[in-house]
Amino acid sequence: MIALLNELAKGFMAENKNAVIEINQKSIESTGGIMSAAEGKVDIGMTARSLKEDEKKLGLQTFEIARVATVIGVNKSVTLKEISSDNLCRIYTGKIAKWKDLGDGGKIVPLTRPDRDATKDTVRKNIACFRDLKEPETVVIIPTAPEMSKILANRPDTIGFTDSVAVDDSAGSIVAVKLDGMAPTTENVRSGAYKIIKNNILVTKGQPDGAVKDFITYIKGPKGARIIEANKAVPVK
Numbered sequence: 001m002i003a004l005l006n007e008l009a010k011g012f013m014a015e016n017k018n019a020v021i022e023i024n025q026k027s028i029e030s031t032g033g034i035m036s037a038a039e040g041k042v043d044i045g046m047t048a049r050s051l052k053e054d055e056k057k058l059g060l061q062t063f064e065i066a067r068v069a070t071v072i073g074v075n076k077s078v079t080l081k082e083i084s085s086d087n088l089c090r091i092y093t094g095k096i097a098k099w100k101d102l103g104d105g106g107k108i109v110p111l112t113r114p115d116r117d118a119t120k121d122t123v124r125k126n127i128a129c130f131r132d133l134k135e136p137e138t139v140v141i142i143p144t145a146p147e148m149s150k151i152l153a154n155r156p157d158t159i160g161f162t163d164s165v166a167v168d169d170s171a172g173s174i175v176a177v178k179l180d181g182m183a184p185t186t187e188n189v190r191s192g193a194y195k196i197i198k199n200n201i202l203v204t205k206g207q208p209d210g211a212v213k214d215f216i217t218y219i220k221g222p223k224g225a226r227i228i229e230a231n232k233a234v235p236v237k
Helices: 002-015 029-038 085-092 118-126 144-154 163-169 188-190 209-222 222-229
Strands: 046-049 060-075 108-114 160-161 175-176 195-206
Touching: 002 163, 002 209, 029 046, 029 060, 029 195, 046 175, 046 209, 046 222, 060 118, 060 188, 060 209, 060 222, 085 108, 085 160, 108 144, 118 160, 118 195, 144 160, 144 163, 144 175, 175 209, 188 209, 195 209
Parallel strands: 108 160
Antiparallel strands: 046 195, 060 160, 060 175, 060 195
């Protein structure tokens, strides 16, 4: 969400010369964003998941601003354009270890995210065979989204979990494959046909006011929606 909020802040400050929106450029993950808002460390927290039951008791207000496709991405060296959920799970359990078993290529390098990560949580919830899947040591855990994007873009034969924004930013170095015949396009996210999505949510301690309220209102309005769409996400009114 950092890149998206950077663009939204630029748009807002261009129209509100006295306002200053500072975006933390280092991810503190969804839990960090939620707790920082709850503890008053930030005016607005960012989370790519819904609040958990214990977090709902913290007096937070939530504002969903966008939906982004969670993408099964491969390095451009991989010729595969589509994969089934079953074969994806076979890769992540080590049962399929070479791309030639799915068409053409060398040894598969599977990349994953930590279990606490919102992207990983989205995959587990929406791909049935991943819910209780135990990944072997051959699956490489990548701590952050930027690192995932960098490795997918630069290391041949890799496959991993990323999003539509990272794919677009890679300028062709990362390729989004269809999952069970469904492409992670903006249109499919908007229609609900593509199910593996992350919900981009802002959280505040209590009802926002002042510049915080104005910024959220801007994001939820038509100008914010255009910026969100330009960043390959689907705005939520």
